[in-house]
Amino acid sequence: MSNFTNHHPDESMLLEFSAGTLETAISICVSAHLHYCSHCRAQLLRLDQVGSQIMTQSDPMTLADDSFERVMEKIDSADEPAVDNNTNGSDLPFSVNKLINTSLVSKNWKRLSSSVDIARFSTGQDNFEVALHKIRAGGKTPKHDHEGLEYTVVLKGSFSDENAVYREGDFLLRQPGDVHQPMGAQNGECICLSALSAPIKPTSPLGFLIKPWLRINPM
Amino acid sequence: MLTSKISTASNNQPTDNRVAILNSSEKRSDQWSQLLISVGENRDRKAFAQLFKHFGPLLKGFAHASRNEGWFPGLGDDLVQEVMIKVWNKAAGYNAEKASATTWIYTVARNCRIDMLRRKSNTQHLPLENEDFWHEPDEVTPISLLQQKRSEDKIQASLAQLPKEQNQILRKVYLEGKSHAEASAELNLPLGTVKSRVRLALQKMQIIVSKEAQE
Numbered sequence: 001m002s003n004f005t006n007h008h009p010d011e012s013m014l015l016e017f018s019a020g021t022l023e024t025a026i027s028i029c030v031s032a033h034l035h036y037c038s039h040c041r042a043q044l045l046r047l048d049q050v051g052s053q054i055m056t057q058s059d060p061m062t063l064a065d066d067s068f069e070r071v072m073e074k075i076d077s078a079d080e081p082a083v084d085n086n087t088n089g090s091d092l093p094f095s096v097n098k099l100i101n102t103s104l105v106s107k108n109w110k111r112l113s114s115s116v117d118i119a120r121f122s123t124g125q126d127n128f129e130v131a132l133h134k135i136r137a138g139g140k141t142p143k144h145d146h147e148g149l150e151y152t153v154v155l156k157g158s159f160s161d162e163n164a165v166y167r168e169g170d171f172l173l174r175q176p177g178d179v180h181q182p183m184g185a186q187n188g189e190c191i192c193l194s195a196l197s198a199p200i201k202p203t204s205p206l207g208f209l210i211k212p213w214l215r216i217n218p219m
Numbered sequence: 220m221l222t223s224k225i226s227t228a229s230n231n232q233p234t235d236n237r238v239a240i241l242n243s244s245e246k247r248s249d250q251w252s253q254l255l256i257s258v259g260e261n262r263d264r265k266a267f268a269q270l271f272k273h274f275g276p277l278l279k280g281f282a283h284a285s286r287n288e289g290w291f292p293g294l295g296d297d298l299v300q301e302v303m304i305k306v307w308n309k310a311a312g313y314n315a316e317k318a319s320a321t322t323w324i325y326t327v328a329r330n331c332r333i334d335m336l337r338r339k340s341n342t343q344h345l346p347l348e349n350e351d352f353w354h355e356p357d358e359v360t361p362i363s364l365l366q367q368k369r370s371e372d373k374i375q376a377s378l379a380q381l382p383k384e385q386n387q388i389l390r391k392v393y394l395e396g397k398s399h400a401e402a403s404a405e406l407n408l409p410l411g412t413v414k415s416r417v418r419l420a421l422q423k424m425q426i427i428v429s430k431e432a433q434e
Contacts, residue, residue: 060276
């Protein structure tokens with residue numbers, strides 16, 4: 001897939017992804033970004049090469065004498081495997097697609113505000129809430145701050161805030177203290193994947209009014 | 220072991236010629252990738268036995284290097300078995316233009332190790348396996364095995380030249396499976412220092428490619 005993304009995970013995130021030490025929720029976001037970004041895929045290949053070289057420099061350990069035979073026995077007693085051709089059958093990243101098919105908390109979108117819907121995933125971990133957000137065309141979200149970290153990847157369409165326009169594949173990290181007001185593009189709805197580590201806090205004077213819907217809020 | 224002599228063949232390969240170039244460079248570049256292709260195409264048991272002999276002990280070492288929650292004494296033998304069965308089963312889908320056999324097997328091993336440890340330590344239902352994060356679209360630009368072999372040789376050489384404290388952190392992350400935060404706690408270093416050492420190491424090894432240079 002071609003590379004039009006402008007916002008990427010940083011090197012240390014990619015390295016932790018390559019080493020497999022990144023948290024599940026963040027890994028979902030990084031893998032979604034990789035689906036769109038050939039630059040980061042090339043970077044990841046080089047990091048995987050580092051990992052492979054470190055593995056080959058580890059101290060080899062002697063195997064049991066019959067270990068090869070035992071593996072061949074298992075292979076011979078199993079059916080010939082189907083060819084794994086990696087096809088996804090969707091424009092969405094593989095991991096997101098799998099979550100949609102297996103792990104939606106509810107099959108329907110839930111309304112968060114007049115312009116934002118949410119669909120939550122159950123991902124087997126409690127550190128982050130992982131969800132899809134749908135912003136209506138031209139929809140404004142309330143201005144808000146973040147109490148925790150929030151990772152966002154644009155999956156379809158685009159949205160903007162005071163700083164930039166974010167398009168398919170763009171990867172964003174919001175930190176506590178980042179106040180912003182995202183807005184959906186005029187020409188169509190925008191769907192984002194997000195992982196949020198703590199509830200956000202509204203900053204507008206009437207923020208308390210919307211708080212119930214904003215327990216978990218996009219972007 | 221392969222000779223690490225680096226050929227000076229041109230990098231600018233016309234893409235229509237890529238299969239021929241891939242084939243012509245295979246012999247000199249990387250016997251493991253050659254063997255893996257043979258397992259995939261011909262279900263070649265002899266080739267698989269050679270891969271097993273080379274990678275089996277490394278995989279067991281890789282399993283034992285893990286310092287993660289969920290570690291158990293039998294992890295090494297279990298990992299060797301699970302990874303090598305996956306190698307046999309997935310070999311037909313192996314694409315030498317995307318990664319060398321060593322890198323490909325490393326990614327299979329890393330995913331298996333994480334998933335095995337998670338199954339041991341986590342009682343919650345996990346809808347995604349680590350493997351699910353590695354389904355990327357096919358690359359438009361293939362990389363010949365010779366190019367990959369060269370960049371791996373370069374990485375190996377530059378790993379050996381890294382200052383001790385940078386090498387130590389990379390080993391903690393990749394071999395022991397520690398996050399930056401865990402490494403910072405264990406080494407009694409601020410998280411920022413761990414990250415900057417990692418960054419310095421990657422810069423020194425020329426792993427970090429600037430976005431401008433690539434486009």
